[in-house]
Amino acid sequence: MTTLDTTTPVAVPPKPAFKVDWVRLAPFLYTVGLFVIWEIGVRISGLPHTILPTPTRVFEAIIQYWSPIWKNSLQTLYTTVLGFMIAVVAGLGIGLFIGWSRTIYAGLYPIMVGFNAIPKVALVPILVIWFGIGTVPAVLTAFLISFFPIVVNVATGLATIEPETEDVLRALGAKKMDIMLKVGIPRSMPYFFGSLKVAITLAFVGSVVSETVASNSGLGNMMASAQSNFNVPLVFAGLLMLAVEGIAMYALMAWVEKRMTGWAHRSTMAN
Template sequence: MAIRQKTLMRLAPWAVTLFILIMWEGMCVSFAVPEFLMPAPSAVFKAGLATAGPIFEHATQTFFTTLVGFALAVVVGLVVGAVVGSSPLVYKALYPMLVGFNSIPKVAFVPVLVVWFGIGTVPAILTAFLISFFPVVVNVATGLATLEPELEDVLRSLGASRLDILRKVGLPRAMPYFFASLKVAITLAFVGSVISETVASNLGIGYLMMSASSSMNMPLVFAGLIVIGAMGVVMYELFAALERRLTGWAHRGAGAAL
């Protein structure tokens, strides 16, 4: 029974995706929907094959800018989150500012970044960084801030310094929060890269989609959307696998076995 359940869990996403594609194709064909409004999956697939070379080139650029921005967000977010979460005073002082910063639409930063760095790769990297930075900070800070005071008192009575508590107990305790934030941050990083590429770039999936939409080539636009979605799913699953492997001690019950 357990093996059957695991098999169904693995096949369920593929079955749902196939069902959606079949329904999508059937509706476009049955209602004769114009291709420039809503292309059928078959038309999207043909457009993807016909422009596989350019799509790969633009997807590589988007993937590069996303990973660089995401890596910056992880490093900076981990450091800032550790500082914010380890001190109640710093937490109270900086948290409202971080929330306010995150409330600003990141697309509003793109024109500023273009003025500072010009169009191209740098604004895309920084936009990916800005949009994926907040989840890492919040989750790391939350993981550290929820450390039980009783546990800290016991460790101090045993001679542990503040740094010892942070390094040997606080950070390991925050790892489930940290890896959960990575799954959210990587998908947001793709959003940031594409936003910047649609506004201030001449390369990347965002630029490709804008160019295709200007000529009403909707199959190519949807092909770009699918490529972005596929890259996001792959990276999400990668970090989910790392989370299960490195923080398996924090997951109990049926969910840990999947």
């Protein structure tokens, strides 16, 4: 998508010799700052590694156990992304279905809310009974936890079509299908892509919860067994890897959102 640069050109000011862009640097500086405070805090208080390890100890653990960490990180990423992709397809489908008519919306919405209120960790044992332990329940838990925000957002986008737009098209003889294809679906896309950012982080929660209670692989399982061995630095190493994966996927979704619906950032859609 091309964005038009509408700023008027001004005379180029003389280039300063060196200028630090603090806003761009801020995320890195703050992250480093957090680790430094953590390190100093632990050292001063003298907490043992088995309660709260220092960041240096955690990084040591990452290097020391790199092979299992790498393998389990990939497994978690795999279950999360697979569950998330099913959630995208199902969420888009159900969202369009719910947004299609007021009656379906009214009928299914309370059911969806009730379903969403169920803690997904409580569903893992049921999934284990059905599918056994391992990859399948992790994928399904990631799916179940992340599809709700997608459904709600797509349905909202469809339900908030301006009545005037609908009138203009209906007066021309447009069928419900025409209005959905020409207006409803493109209109709900910013909501949809916006919800992906929320959904992907939730998907990580789902897969790790499931791996923790019912799997032989994945970061959740790795952390659970490390914890039972009092290998606390490895537990923190797992948490750190999860954070890294989460940030990476979030950034990817934010980028996709911007690419696909650039127009929504420039227009005032809700008026």
